[in-house]
Amino acid sequence: MHTPSILLVTNAYHIKRAKKTLERQVFKVNPYPVDFKTNPKNVNLKKPYKLIPNSESLDSNSKAIRKMIGRSISKAW
Structure with a gap:
């Protein structure tokens, strides 16, 4: 087949x-x-203040957490 x-x-x-x-x-x-979704322009260790979370970063973390939960549930099927 x-x-x-x-x-x-x-x-x-x-x-x-x-x-x-x-x-x-x-x-x-x-x-x-x-x-x-990655943006190499945002990775700049010469500007450490860029590493401090902002609202956009917190939103991205929320999406990542939901994605991990979704993957865990789909693995359980």
């Missing part, structure tokens, strides 16, 4: 979970992550 192959284009943040979900459905998945 031939395993269907698909191209998965999704946010880089979601790619790992989405790939596993589709593989459970017996697809051969070719991942293509897009929309990366």
Whole structure:
């Protein structure tokens, strides 16, 4: 039997979970992550005040925590 192959284009943040979900459905998945959230311009150790959390950083942490919870739940399925 031939395993269907698909191209998965999704946010880089979601790619790992989405790939596993589709593989459970017996697809051969070719991942293509897009929309990366990192910004190398924000990493500047010459300006240590940039490392102090601001509201945008706290929002990012909240998203990361929710993503970790979601991954934990999806692993339990």
